[in-house]
Amino acid sequence: xxxxxxxxxxxxxxxxxxxxxxxxxxxxxxxxxxxxxxxxxxxxxxxxxxxxxxxxxxxxxxxxxxxxxxxxxxxxxxxxxxxxxxxxxxxxxxxxxxxxx
Amino acid sequence: xxxxxxxxxxxxxxxxxxxxxxxxxxxxxxxxxxxxxxxxxxxxxxxxxxxxxxxxxxxxxxxxxxxxxxxxxxxxxxxxxxxxxxxxxxxxxxxxxxxxxxxxxxxxxxxxxxxxxxxxxxxxxxxxxxxxxxxxxxxxxxxxxxxxxxxxxxxxxxxxxxxxxxxxxxxxxxxxxxxxxxxxxxxxxxxxxxxxxxxxxxxxxxxxxxxxxxxxxxxxxxxxxxxxxxxxxxxxxxxxxxxxxxxxxxxxxxxxxxxxxxxxxxxxxxxxxxxxxxxxxxxxxxxxxxxxxxxxxxxxxxxxxxxxxxxxxxxxxxxxxxxxxxxxxxxxxxxxxxxxxxxxxxxxxxxxxxxxxxxxxxxxxxxxxxxxxxxxxxxxxxxxxxxxxxxxxxxxxxxxxxxxxxxxxxxxxxxxxxxxxxxxxxxxxxxxxxxxxxxxxxxxxxxxxxxxxxxxxxxxxxxxxxxxxxxxxxxxxxxxxxxxxxxxxxxxxxxxxxxxxxxxxxxxxxxxxxxxxxxxxxxxxxxxxxxxxxxxxxxxxxxxxxxxxxxxxxxxxxxxxxxxxxxxxxxxxxxxxxxxxxxxxxxxxxxxxxxxxxxxxxxxxxxxxxxxxxxxxxxxxxxxxxxxxxxxxx
Numbered sequence: 092x093x094x095x096x097x098x099x100x101x102x103x104x105x106x107x108x109x110x111x112x113x114x115x116x117x118x119x120x121x122x123x124x125x126x127x128x129x130x131x132x133x134x135x136x137x138x139x140x141x142x143x144x145x146x147x148x149x150x151x152x153x154x155x156x157x158x159x160x161x162x163x164x165x166x167x168x169x170x171x172x173x174x175x176x177x178x179x180x181x182x183x184x185x186x187x188x189x190x191x192x
Numbered sequence: 193x194x195x196x197x198x199x200x201x202x203x204x205x206x207x208x209x210x211x212x213x214x215x216x217x218x219x220x221x222x223x224x225x226x227x228x229x230x231x232x233x234x235x236x237x238x239x240x241x242x243x244x245x246x247x248x249x250x251x252x253x254x255x256x257x258x259x260x261x262x263x264x265x266x267x268x269x270x271x272x273x274x275x276x277x278x279x280x281x282x283x284x285x286x287x288x289x290x291x292x293x294x295x296x297x298x299x300x301x302x303x304x305x306x307x308x309x310x311x312x313x314x315x316x317x318x319x320x321x322x323x324x325x326x327x328x329x330x331x332x333x334x335x336x337x338x339x340x341x342x343x344x345x346x347x348x349x350x351x352x353x354x355x356x357x358x359x360x361x362x363x364x365x366x367x368x369x370x371x372x373x374x375x376x377x378x379x380x381x382x383x384x385x386x387x388x389x390x391x392x393x394x395x396x397x398x399x400x401x402x403x404x405x406x407x408x409x410x411x412x413x414x415x416x417x418x419x420x421x422x423x424x425x426x427x428x429x430x431x432x433x434x435x436x437x438x439x440x441x442x443x444x445x446x447x448x449x450x451x452x453x454x455x456x457x458x459x460x461x462x463x464x465x466x467x468x469x470x471x472x473x474x475x476x477x478x479x480x481x482x483x484x485x486x487x488x489x490x491x492x493x494x495x496x497x498x499x500x501x502x503x504x505x506x507x508x509x510x511x512x513x514x515x516x517x518x519x520x521x522x523x524x525x526x527x528x529x530x531x532x533x534x535x536x537x538x539x540x541x542x543x544x545x546x547x548x549x550x551x552x553x554x555x556x557x558x559x560x561x562x563x564x565x566x567x568x569x570x571x572x573x574x575x576x577x578x579x580x581x582x583x584x585x586x587x588x589x590x591x592x593x594x595x596x597x598x599x600x601x602x603x604x605x606x607x608x609x610x611x612x613x614x615x616x617x618x619x620x621x622x623x624x625x626x627x628x629x630x631x632x633x634x635x636x637x638x639x640x641x642x643x644x645x646x647x648x649x650x651x652x653x654x655x656x657x658x659x660x661x662x663x664x665x666x667x668x669x670x671x672x673x674x675x676x677x678x679x680x681x682x683x684x685x686x687x688x689x690x691x692x693x694x695x696x697x698x699x700x701x702x703x704x705x706x707x708x709x710x711x712x713x714x715x716x717x718x719x720x721x722x723x724x725x726x727x728x729x730x731x732x733x734x735x736x737x738x739x740x741x742x743x744x745x746x747x748x749x750x751x752x753x754x755x756x757x758x759x760x761x762x763x764x765x766x767x768x769x770x771x772x773x774x775x776x777x778x779x780x781x782x783x784x785x786x787x788x789x790x791x792x793x794x795x796x797x798x799x800x801x802x803x804x805x806x807x808x809x810x811x812x813x814x815x816x817x818x819x820x821x822x823x824x825x826x
Contacts, residue, residue, distance in 0.1 A: 114808050123805075188802025 099140035106133035120172050120182040124165075131161045206249055206265045206282050209292055210331035212242040213324045220321035227317055232307035235320035239303050239327055243296035250289045258688055261286055264337055271340075278398055283337035287689045290533055290682070291334035291465055294540045298457045298666075299327050301659040305548050306449035308655035309555060319359060323453065326352035330458050334465060339388050339398040342466070346384070346430065349459045350377050356454060357446040369445040376439040380429020387422030390415065404472045413476060420473045420480030423466060424487075431463030431517045434491045438751050440514055441498075444506040448551030451506060456513050456547050457540035464520045464536050468529045468690060475527070475691075485525025489617055492518030494748070496624035500631065501744035504561045505550045508632045511747075512587065513543055515625060519602055522618060528605040529690035530683035535602065537682070538594035538670050542586035545663035549580035552656055553636065556649040565643035566636040572649040575657040577637045579664040584633040586667040588626035589712040591705070597671035599625075600708045607704060608696035615698075619711060626712045630719025638724040 106129055113126025135154045142150025176182050216238025220231050227234065253261050267280040284292075303323060310319050326349060333345025351374075358370030388398065395403055395410045407416060427433070432440035443455050454460070467474065467484060474480045492515050499511035516539050523531035554561055556573050570577030586593035589600065599622055606615040641647045651657070674682035683693060699707075722728045734741050743749060 111812060115805055115812065118805075184804045187804070191800060191802030 096140055096144050099136060103133045103137040103140065106130075106136065118183050118185050120175065120184050123184065124168050124172065128161065128165070131157060204265065205245065206263060206284055206335070207267055208245045209242050209249065209296070210282075210328050210335060212238045212245065213327040213331065217321050217324035217328060220317050220324060224317055229316075231317035231320045232303070232310070235324045236300060236303040236307060238324055239296055239300045242327070242331070243293075243300050246289075246292045246296050249284055250293060253284060253286070253289055261688060275396060276392065278338055278340045280341060281337035281399070282335045283400065284335065285689050286686045287465070287469060287533070288334045290537065290686065292331055294537055295327060295330050295334065295458050298540050298544050298663070299330075299453055301662055302449050302453045302457070302544060302548065305452075305551070305656050305659040306447075308653050309449055309551055310447065315359070319356075319447070322352055322355050322359070323449070326356065326454060326459070330462070333462055337400055339391060339400075339403070342469075343385070343388060346426070346462065346466075347381065349454070349462065350374060350381065350430070353377075353443070353454050353459055356450040357443045359447055359450065360445075363445075366445040369439075369442040373439040373443045376436050377429040380426045380436055383422045383429075384426025387419050387426070390419050390422065394419070400469070404470065407472050407476050411473070411476065413478075416473050417477035417479050420470065420477045421483060423470055423473070424480060424484055427463030427466050427521075428487065429463075430466075431460050431521070432514050433463070433487050433518065433521060434494055435750070437491065437495065437514050438747070438754060441502075441507050441510040441747065444504070444510050448506070448547060448554060451510070452544045452547035452551070455510065456543040460513060460517060461520070461536045461540065464517065464524065464532050467521065467524045468532055471524075471527075471529055471690060474524075481525050481527065483525075484521050485611075485614065488518045488521025488523075488525055489614060489621075490518070491515065492522060492621040493617060493624070494518075496621055496628060497744050498747050499628040500624065501741040503563050503745070505553065505563055505566070505632065505636060506547070506561055508563070508628060509543065509546055509550060512625065512628060513539075515621065516543065516587070519599060519618070519621065522614065523602045523605070526602075526605055526609060526611060526614070527691075527694050528602060530686045530693055531598070531602045531605060533686055533690070534674060534682050535598040537674065538586070538598040538667075541594055541663055541666040541670050542583045545583040545660060545667055546580060546587070548656070548660055548663065549576050549583060552576040552652040552660065553649070555652050555656070557645040560643070560645050563632065563635040566641075566646050567639045567643075568637070568641040569646060569649055570637040572641075572646075573651040575651060575660060579657075579660040580637060581633065582664040582667055584629045585716075586671075587629045588716055589622055589708055590716075591709050592668075592672055594667050594669075594671035596705075596708065596712075597675045600705055601675070603708060604698075604701060604704050605694060605696075607698035609694050610696060610698075619707070622708060623711050623715050626715030627719055630716040631723055634720055634724035638720075639726065 110126045110128075110130030110133060113129065114123050117123050117126060135157055138150040138154045138157070140150075142148065142154075172182055175187065179186060216235050219234055220227065223231070223234075249263070253263065263284040265282040265284075267282065269277060270280045271278040303320070306319070306323065310316055313319060329345045329348025329352060331345075333342055333349060336342035336345060354370050354374040357373050358367045361367045361370070391398060391403055394412075394415055397403065402410075411419070429436045440455060440460065444451055446455075474484065495511045495514035495518060499508050499515060502508045502511060516535070520532045520535045520539070523529070523535060550561075552573065553566070553569060553576060556569075556576070557566070560566070570581075582593065586595040589596045589598075599618075603615055603618050603622070606612075606618055687693070698704075722730055722733060746752070
């Protein structure tokens with residue numbers, strides 16, 4: 092008996108929501124970054140689940156792409172966060188508001 | 193050369209007459225300070241040379257038979273548009289010949305005088321550059337063979353007049369006087385330009401030959417009246433006739449040689465020249481001639497009364513010039529064009545003489561111009577004094593000086609052609625002339641010295657007194673040389689151009705002459721009795737006549753009236769435009785648009801908080817919105 096698709100979708104939705112709330116509510120750049128990863132993986136989960144449901148490989152391929160890109164993005168993102176920390180002594184995103192109008 | 197003109201050919205150097213002063217002006221303008229004292233010599237030499245060329249040209253003219261006394265010289269095509277063309281054409285006939293001799297001859301003497309008068313002025317060279325430029329434009333004006341070229345000269349002399357009245361522009365009132373002169377004459381000039389446009393629309397050309405040759409064929413009588421009156425409006429402005437006379441007394445702010453050359457001898461007579469030159473148009477109209485006559489008469493009397501009460505020596509002479517110009521227009525208005533021209537020549541001599549004499553007085557008295565502070569000057573400066581006496585007698589019309597013949601002829605024609613009222617009023621004008629010039633003469637040169645400066649006045653150097661003597665000789669002799677009677681020498685010379693002299697019957701010439709002389713001498717005697725005999729307290733005399741002298745001294749408040757009627761409303765309108773319409777209307781609109789954009793931007797920049805998380809919220813909400821939208825479409 093296969094696990095119903097709804098389980099996966101709901102889990103994916105919960106994870107995505109947690110990620111989104113983290114992005115919106117957290118001030119620490121590192122935690123925001125982790126929340127973004129959570130969102131990405133929530134989407135990956137949904138992709139793989141739907142891929143299984145349709146018995147097509149497209150979704151899984153896309154999930155792989157997404158993971159690769161996420162890995163690359165982590166490298167760049169962490170580098171930026173380190174650079175910001177070196178320059179400002181903090182990773183609080185509310186402190187970095189030089190573009191305020 | 194234009195083949196439509198009859199005349200002597202082979203005179204290809206007429207253009208030298210205006211070109212030499214122009215060259216002098218350019219030399220002085222670009223030579224600047226490097227020329228130093230040379231400037232005066234160059235300028236005087238240029239005008240002198242121009243005078244010689246004029247003399248030769250006029251001699252050539254005399255050589256031809258009477259009908260052929262016209263020389264035209266085509267220099268180049270100036271404007272050529274379709275059927276309309278204007279050439280740079282010069283024309284020498286009896287009329288322009290008379291004018292160029294006056295301009296260059298008297299101009300030369302005034303230039304020489306100015307060498308002494310302007311000595312030590314910081315802008316010595318520029319003065320002579322302007323003066324030469326003036327002579328160039330004046331010669332262009334009288335030598336032009338079409339109205340447009342004449343207009344170029346007309347505006348050019350106006351410009352030079354402006355530059356020279358305001359020559360000592362450091363004093364604000366001089367600059368104001370210059371502006372006043374320019375703007376006032378501009379009123380007339382604008383009318384004149386409209387007149388020229390009307391001529392073009394009627395005849396399709398501006399050439400004298402066509403327009404004045406047989407105007408009855410091409411121009412309707414009513415149009416001729418319009419054209420004549422518009423041209424005369426220009427003459428009113430330039431020749432300072434009522435009601436545009438107000439600029440000339442103020443123009444005395446300029447250096448005295450300028451007053452002599454521009455505001456007595458030449459430029460202000462351009463109006464008379466214009467009327468005489470355009471005589472066929474005025475004749476065709478008829479009404480226009482009456483207008484000329486009336487304006488001339490009113491001006492002659494009006495300005496003479498003003499001259500009676502002035503205390504500034506130059507202002508007396510300025511009002512006198514206005515009055516004398518009025519006499520010239522009177523003559524022209526009675527079709528006595530040769531009389532107008534005769535008066536022009538005579539007046540140029542004796543009025544230039546008197547202006548230069550006044551300049552010499554100012555020179556000897558540290559720029560004093562107040563008659564009340566002079567007196568007895570003839571003992572300190574005999575040459576100036578006696579030449580001035582000659583000038584004054586000439587103006588008063590004492591036999592046998594120039595003014596006698598000029599004024600006497602005009603009054604004689606008035607009497608003979610049945611203009612009895614004109615004769616009587618003209619005689620009154622002559623009486624007033626003799627009175628005011630007698631007052632000036634006796635106040636300045638006779639009686640007691642009334643100030644320190646008058647006690648210690650000194651005679652001017654020969655470079656100034658020699659021109660005075662020569663002009664005095666001119667004032668004595670022009671009358672005798674140019675006239676034996678109303679149909680005398682100058683009149684006969686001018687007749688082919690100006691047409692025959694009007695004839696009629698009236699009192700005999702001898703009787704009229706006796707009346708005129710008696711009036712002149714009588715008025716001079718009264719002036720002597722009041723101002724120099726010491727038997728009359730002239731201050732008390734003046735007080736008893738109040739408020740008349742005060743009103744006359746203020747020019748019968750014409751300036752005040754213009755100020756109230758035109759200047760102040762004009763300034764108020766400008767103030768309204770600037771302070772209300774511009775600031776509160778136009779500026780408010782522009783500032784409103786700018787301010788609106790700023791306020792919009794201020795509202796917009798609030799979105800840009802700089803908080804990355806709020807941008808993320810924006811993304812999120814946007815994404816949700818898109819999803820909802822897609823969801824509703826499914």
